[in-house]
Amino acid sequence: MDVELSSLKWNNQHITFYQAISGLQKNKCYADITLACDGKYYPVHKLVLAMCSEYFSDIFQMTNCIDPVVILPDIKCSDLELLLEFMYNGQVYVRQNELSSLMEAAQCLRVKELLIAV
Numbered sequence: 001m002d003v004e005l006s007s008l009k010w011n012n013q014h015i016t017f018y019q020a021i022s023g024l025q026k027n028k029c030y031a032d033i034t035l036a037c038d039g040k041y042y043p044v045h046k047l048v049l050a051m052c053s054e055y056f057s058d059i060f061q062m063t064n065c066i067d068p069v070v071i072l073p074d075i076k077c078s079d080l081e082l083l084l085e086f087m088y089n090g091q092v093y094v095r096q097n098e099l100s101s102l103m104e105a106a107q108c109l110r111v112k113e114l115l116i117a118v
Contacts, residue, residue, distance in 0.1 A: 018090075021048060025088035036071045037080045044084065052087040054110035072109075079105035086114050 010016075024030060024045055031043035049056035059070065072080060079102050086092040092114075094102055099118075106114040 021045075022089050024048070025084065032067060034067070034069045035080065036069055037075055038077045040077050041069075042080065042084065048087050052111055052113065054112065056109065074108060075105050076101060083109065083111060083114070087111070 025048075028043045031045055033044055033046050033049065035042040035044055046056075046060055050060050051057075056070075075083075078098065082092050082094060082098070082102050083105055103115065103118060
């Protein structure tokens, strides 16, 4: 007995996902982890961090905490904010005098795509 398959396709699915992920950063909806840096707290999403950073991916594989807080003592808030902008939107505008510090943070957190983008 032959079974005929129907193809169901979500046109522009990748665009919809991109827009949804970008929107998550703005409204903090569904945040499941908090990053702490210099007394500031950033509600973010494990999925985005793990996709963009080997550092975070490794941490999440080693622990199963619910709503964890990850403290980043060696990262400046200004660099973290730029890194998050890059992770959620795929692009970030950086002043020339901030580039070196941002690259150090990207190297520390192993954000490969940003290191490649330079």
